[in-house]
Amino acid sequence: MLNPAEIEKLDVExxxxxxxxxxxxxxxxxxxxxxxxxxxxxxxxxxxxxxxGIYYLTPWLRxxxxxxxxxxxxxxxxxxxxxxxxxxxxxxxxxxxxxxxxVMAGIGLFLLTSTIGRAWCGxxxxxxxxxxxxxxxxxxxxxxxxxxxxxxQAPMSFRKLGLRLTKHMSWLLIAVATGGAWIFYFADxxxxxxxxxxxxxxxxxxxxxxxxTATTYTFGGLxxxxxxxxxxxxxxxxAAMLDENSLTVTYNDWRGEPRSxxxxxxxxxxxxxxxxxxxxxxxxxxxxxxxxxxxxxxxCITCALCIDACDGVMDKxxxxxGLISYATFRxxxxxxxLATVGGTTPIDPARVRGSDGRFVPGIADxxxxxxLRLRTxxxxxxxxxxxxxxxxxxLTRDRLEVNVLRDRNPQYVILSDGSVRNGYTVKLLNMxxxxxxxTLRLEGLPGASMSVSGHHTGPEExxxxxxxxxxxxxALKVFVRQPADQAxxxxxxxRFVVEDKVNQETxxxxxxxxxxxxxx
Amino acid sequence: MxxxxxxxxxxEMSKEEIDEVTGVSTxxxxxxxxxxxxxxxxxxxxxxxxxxxxxxxxxxxxxxxxPMVESATKGVLGYSSRAELRAELDEATATQASRRTAIKxxxxxxILADDELRRFAISAGSAAFKVNCSQCHGSGAQGSPGYxxxxxxxxxxxxxxxxxxxxxxxxxxxxxxxxxxxxxxxAFAGVLEDKQIKEVAAYVASLSNxxxxxxxxxxxxxxxxxxxxxxxxxxxxGGRDMGAPNLVDAIWFYGASEAxxxxxxxxxxxxxxxxxxxxxxxxxVKELAVYVHSLGGxxx
Ligand code: SF4
Ligand code: SF4
Numbered sequence: 001m002l003n004p005a006e007i008e009k010l011d012v013e014x015x016x017x018x019x020x021x022x023x024x025x026x027x028x029x030x031x032x033x034x035x036x037x038x039x040x041x042x043x044x045x046x047x048x049x050x051x052x053g054i055y056y057l058t059p060w061l062r063x064x065x066x067x068x069x070x071x072x073x074x075x076x077x078x079x080x081x082x083x084x085x086x087x088x089x090x091x092x093x094x095x096x097x098x099x100x101x102x103v104m105a106g107i108g109l110f111l112l113t114s115t116i117g118r119a120w121c122g123x124x125x126x127x128x129x130x131x132x133x134x135x136x137x138x139x140x141x142x143x144x145x146x147x148x149x150x151x152x153q154a155p156m157s158f159r160k161l162g163l164r165l166t167k168h169m170s171w172l173l174i175a176v177a178t179g180g181a182w183i184f185y186f187a188d189x190x191x192x193x194x195x196x197x198x199x200x201x202x203x204x205x206x207x208x209x210x211x212x213t214a215t216t217y218t219f220g221g222l223x224x225x226x227x228x229x230x231x232x233x234x235x236x237x238x239a240a241m242l243d244e245n246s247l248t249v250t251y252n253d254w255r256g257e258p259r260s261x262x263x264x265x266x267x268x269x270x271x272x273x274x275x276x277x278x279x280x281x282x283x284x285x286x287x288x289x290x291x292x293x294x295x296x297x298x299x300c301i302t303c304a305l306c307i308d309a310c311d312g313v314m315d316k317x318x319x320x321x322g323l324i325s326y327a328t329f330r331x332x333x334x335x336x337x338l339a340t341v342g343g344t345t346p347i348d349p350a351r352v353r354g355s356d357g358r359f360v361p362g363i364a365d366x367x368x369x370x371x372l373r374l375r376t377x378x379x380x381x382x383x384x385x386x387x388x389x390x391x392x393x394x395l396t397r398d399r400l401e402v403n404v405l406r407d408r409n410p411q412y413v414i415l416s417d418g419s420v421r422n423g424y425t426v427k428l429l430n431m432x433x434x435x436x437x438x439t440l441r442l443e444g445l446p447g448a449s450m451s452v453s454g455h456h457t458g459p460e461e462x463x464x465x466x467x468x469x470x471x472x473x474x475a476l477k478v479f480v481r482q483p484a485d486q487a488x489x490x491x492x493x494x495r496f497v498v499e500d501k502v503n504q505e506t507x508x509x510x511x512x513x514x515x516x517x518x519x520x
Numbered sequence: 521m522x523x524x525x526x527x528x529x530x531x532e533m534s535k536e537e538i539d540e541v542t543g544v545s546t547x548x549x550x551x552x553x554x555x556x557x558x559x560x561x562x563x564x565x566x567x568x569x570x571x572x573x574x575x576x577x578x579x580x581x582x583x584x585x586x587p588m589v590e591s592a593t594k595g596v597l598g599y600s601s602r603a604e605l606r607a608e609l610d611e612a613t614a615t616q617a618s619r620r621t622a623i624k625x626x627x628x629x630x631i632l633a634d635d636e637l638r639r640f641a642i643s644a645g646s647a648a649f650k651v652n653c654s655q656c657h658g659s660g661a662q663g664s665p666g667y668x669x670x671x672x673x674x675x676x677x678x679x680x681x682x683x684x685x686x687x688x689x690x691x692x693x694x695x696x697x698x699x700x701x702x703x704x705x706x707a708f709a710g711v712l713e714d715k716q717i718k719e720v721a722a723y724v725a726s727l728s729n730x731x732x733x734x735x736x737x738x739x740x741x742x743x744x745x746x747x748x749x750x751x752x753x754x755x756x757x758g759g760r761d762m763g764a765p766n767l768v769d770a771i772w773f774y775g776a777s778e779a780x781x782x783x784x785x786x787x788x789x790x791x792x793x794x795x796x797x798x799x800x801x802x803x804x805v806k807e808l809a810v811y812v813h814s815l816g817g818x819x820x
Binding site (some may be wrong): 027158201207223224230407408410411413415417418421453454477479484 | 562564630814
């Protein structure tokens with residue numbers, strides 16, 4: 001077992017902790033996060049690989065939809081107003097599915113935040129992931145914390161210039177790849193890739209890549225924690241969502257304080273210290289430049305790297321891990337009450353550890369009940385309900401639709417034989433990527449027949465067959481005529497029924513037929 | 521970087537006074553005992569703010585901006601929204617050019633047979649109709665007494681595409697065009713006796729099954745055959761060669777009542793329509809013809 005004094009005390013200042021924060025008009029003080037290792041770091045590597053993989057690779061996935069539709073698995077086709085997602089194809093009027101997804105994402109975020117705190121910030125937020133990526137590159141080129149500080153202080157030299165150039169070029173490369181990947185979601189990726197490098201892509205493609213390159217480079221390389229602390233609204237919103245049962249990264253001062261590097265001396269003097277050896281390892285790894293020992297704070301994104309750092313220290317000291325840990329405020333409060341006399345006296349280590357060095361019974365620890373509680377169950381229920389409704393709607397939705405607009409000017413036309421005619425714009429929506437022959441027919445309206453403008457149907461009929469191109473809307477001008485002897489003085493309703501006899505799909509639209517009232 | 525002078529002043533002032541409650545320095549400004557805390561924006565934010573000011577000034581130099589006596593400053597980039605509109609209109613005209621040439625060169629029947637060209641002509645014709653024709657025929661081409669409804673299947677001068685084109689191009693009873701359609705029903709006020717006029721009106725009304733005094737119909741028929749059948753036909757079916765209306769159908773140009781028919785026999789009204797070929801040009805007239813033909817009454 002190491003003597004606490006043998007644990008290296010890192011010379012680091014938590015530049016963004018409330019007490020040290022610079023006046024804001026002074027230049028940002030640079031943070032040099034130290035490499036962390038441990039379970040959470042491991043988890044973050046995995047999450048990073050998955051999220052970046054999804055982002056960069058998705059546009060390259062293929063999905064066969066036949067000869068009449070693009071074969072890109074995920075594609076936002078703005079020009080034609082289509083969104084393709086594997087077997088799902090969404091038309092503009094079905095955008096409510098996207099709205100539903102956003103609602104689900106929102107509720108999912110409430111759920112996550114109310115249970116495991118700012119997990120979004122700490123693990124999956126693009127800002128966090130890309131900053132992490134930029135940091136790995138920086139570390140690989142310029143070395144870890146100490147080397148980077150030294151390099152910063154060193155006068156300009158060939159070596160420094162070389163390292164700096166390499167770093168910024170690598171960052172820019174990542175930034176270009178990031179901006180570049182984005183545009184592939186909006187066009188056929190392989191084609192666009194070729195066009196992009198032969199200078200034949202649309203100007204908007206180059207502009208988008210340029211803008212996203214600039215933002216990625218600036219946010220990931222230069223601004224980093226500033227984005228989280230000053231620009232992002234989420235830290236403010238999260239404050240309203242956390243409650244006393246939400247897990248957050250917590251420094252357990254009930255077992256850490258009083259912190260000291262000189263435990264032996266203290267013991268000799270008949271005093272007891274807490275577990276914190278004031279080594280600053282937690283501060284050195286923090287990408288936000290704060291000291292978690294100041295308590296929960298807005299700047300903490302709960303990346304959990306300080307947990308890894310401190311766990312490493314505790315291992316060396318042969319103490320229990322978890323001096324910094326995910327804890328709920330409720331547990332923390334209970335333990336603080338144990339360590340102090342009703343919160344009025346300073347923390348007394350003797351109240352939480354017996355003379356044998358073990359924790360006294362009654363120390364609150366993580367409990368599943370903090371996750372499974374009414375609030376989270378309500379979130380889960382709503383989330384699942386919306387999901388199921390959407391799924392049901394998606395599986396049963398129509399891929400053949402008809403929309404009808406009745407002519408309003410004129411409302412009706414009387415023909416020479418006294419019959420009454422109404423005009424309609426009938427829109428046939430073939431929402432599958434195959435050509436179809438759609439039968440349009442009248443239902444109701446006794447004696448009526450129809451003719452389609454520009455469509456040579458011969459004599460007027462009650463049913464016509466119209467070919468519709470794959471994945472297209474076809475608008476028809478349809479005239480419906482009712483003979484004088486069948487005409488009705490009042491407005492009548494009838495239905496336009498469309499049918500695809502091959503695929504056994506039908507759809508209908510209820511329309512009205514106007515007559516001149518007193519006429520006839 | 522040293523903060524700019526006015527911020528430095530703020531810092532100096534703030535050194536003088538720290539707010540007790542918040543521990544934040546004040547700016548030294550005070551209103552009725554309320555003091556302003558000094559919580560400045562982050563530096564990068566302040567710089568962005570300065571950048572927007574510079575951008576704003578540069579913008580007013582580059583683009584039309586400052587109001588002057590005559591007009592606003594022109595801006596060194598020479599932008600003008602009118603020029604932009606003109607360019608957009610030119611561009612639109614240019615994209616229409618190939619189709620309009622096709623319409624000019626093809627025959628009317630060829631246009632009807634080409635689905636895409638036909639749809640283009642209908643849109644263009646619809647627009648031209650709103651500007652030039654809707655004043656008389658109505659915006660829905662529904663007409664009004666004395667102005668024909670173009671949606672129905674009753675045509676004075678013919679409803680096939682060529683006849684429609686001819687009517688639009690050269691007009692009806694239009695003095696300025698030698699090819700215009702001309703016909704005029706004589707006034708029968710001095711020719712027939714009033715009783716005869718009433719009789720013939722009753723007969724004409726009876727042709728389309730409208731009620732009338734049966735006693736008048738028989739003598740009316742005689743009057744009709746002697747005076748009217750030459751133009752309106754033996755059965756009253758009209759004659760398109762001279763624009764003589766069909767009298768047996770359900771559509772009445774100047775009203776369906778016997779009194780209205782009698783008035784028209786006594787002193788007929790004659791509508792006139794200008795010739796449009798000279799004013800609008802062949803392409804637009806063709807588009808108009810296709811549009812009118814598409815309204816539902818167009819004949820093969
Ligand atoms: S305090 Fe800990 S959890 Fe919070 S940002 Fe810093 S290292 Fe991450
Ligand atoms: S909390 Fe842990 S890592 Fe941080 S100073 Fe104390 S012992 Fe070191």
